[in-house]
Amino acid sequence: MLLSGRIPKHIGIIMDGNGRWAELRGLPRIEGHRRGAERAKEVIEAAAEIGIKALTLYAFSIENWQRPSSEVMTLMKLLEFYLKKELSELMAKDMVFKTIGEIWRLPEDIQNLIRDAEEKTALNKGVTLIIALSYGGRNEILRAVKKILSSDVRPEELTEESFDSFLDTAGLPAPDLIIRTSGEMRISNFLLWQGAYSELYFTDTLWPDFTKDELLIAIRDYQMRERRFGAIVTRSDAP
Numbered sequence: 001m002l003l004s005g006r007i008p009k010h011i012g013i014i015m016d017g018n019g020r021w022a023e024l025r026g027l028p029r030i031e032g033h034r035r036g037a038e039r040a041k042e043v044i045e046a047a048a049e050i051g052i053k054a055l056t057l058y059a060f061s062i063e064n065w066q067r068p069s070s071e072v073m074t075l076m077k078l079l080e081f082y083l084k085k086e087l088s089e090l091m092a093k094d095m096v097f098k099t100i101g102e103i104w105r106l107p108e109d110i111q112n113l114i115r116d117a118e119e120k121t122a123l124n125k126g127v128t129l130i131i132a133l134s135y136g137g138r139n140e141i142l143r144a145v146k147k148i149l150s151s152d153v154r155p156e157e158l159t160e161e162s163f164d165s166f167l168d169t170a171g172l173p174a175p176d177l178i179i180r181t182s183g184e185m186r187i188s189n190f191l192l193w194q195g196a197y198s199e200l201y202f203t204d205t206l207w208p209d210f211t212k213d214e215l216l217i218a219i220r221d222y223q224m225r226e227r228r229f230g231a232i233v234t235r236s237d238a239p
């Protein structure tokens with residue numbers, strides 16, 4: 001699968017619509033999450049083939065804790081299943097695994113699995129896979145501010161670059177492209193600081209129906225965008 005043109009270094013995906021996918025089929029919501037997790041696997045593989053350096057998947061927001069405990073519990077079980085099952089695959093693909101968010105709020109056995117996967121994959125050289133879990137952009141910024149206040153950084157030393165290093169995403173490039181499925185046109189607290197200049201791509205497709213081909217369509221759309229970052233683009237063919 002070769003794609004010519006500018007490949008985004010970092011893609012963020014708000015994987016939305018699992019519940020509606022299941023409800024449309026008269027299935028319990030968890031079936032949508034199950035199918036969604038399989039789609040995530042496919043997209044992770046595709047990202048590696050395409051040559052993306054970092055992929056952030058929004059899997060569970062800090063606001064998602066408000067859902068019924070039965071749904072939260074089944075989501076945690078699903079997460080545990082994949083963390084156990086996929087570590088060998090991550091190693092085989094030379095991928096680096098990271099998480100962002102308030103990981104300490106997750107069940108302890110899941111925290112252990114995450115720590116293990118992060119440690120074992122830390123020195124790998126391939127794609128960095130970041131899973132946003134118990135994550136909220138505002139919460140992340142607030143935690144960064146608290147870290148700064150308890151550090152010895154002086155206000156005059158603080159820059160956008162140094163602030164970056166206090167975020168959960170420290171060391172990662174900002175997302176070039178953020179994709180959201182399911183027709184909702186909002187950011188829902190995802191990568192608020194990092195996404196300041198991300199290109200946004202919205203599709204009506206529900207996450208469990210999102211395919212590699214649609215990822216390629218999103219990237220082609222991104223390749224047509226003119227990223228100006230507030231400046232003026234000078235074209236070589238300008239009069």
Ligand code: IPE
Pocket residue numbers: 015016017018019020021059060061064075182
């Ligand atoms: C996204 O699907 C997955 C999570 C938020 C965990 P939803 O569960 O939000 O599905 P919809 O939006 O209700 O269809």
Ligand code: IPE
Pocket residue numbers: 014015016017058059060061063064184186188
């Ligand atoms: C955003 O989806 C969070 C994830 C995809 C994990 P939600 O379904 O929770 O967002 P809202 O409630 O529609 O904004």
Ligand code: MG
Pocket residue numbers: 016017018
């Ligand atoms: Mg949703």
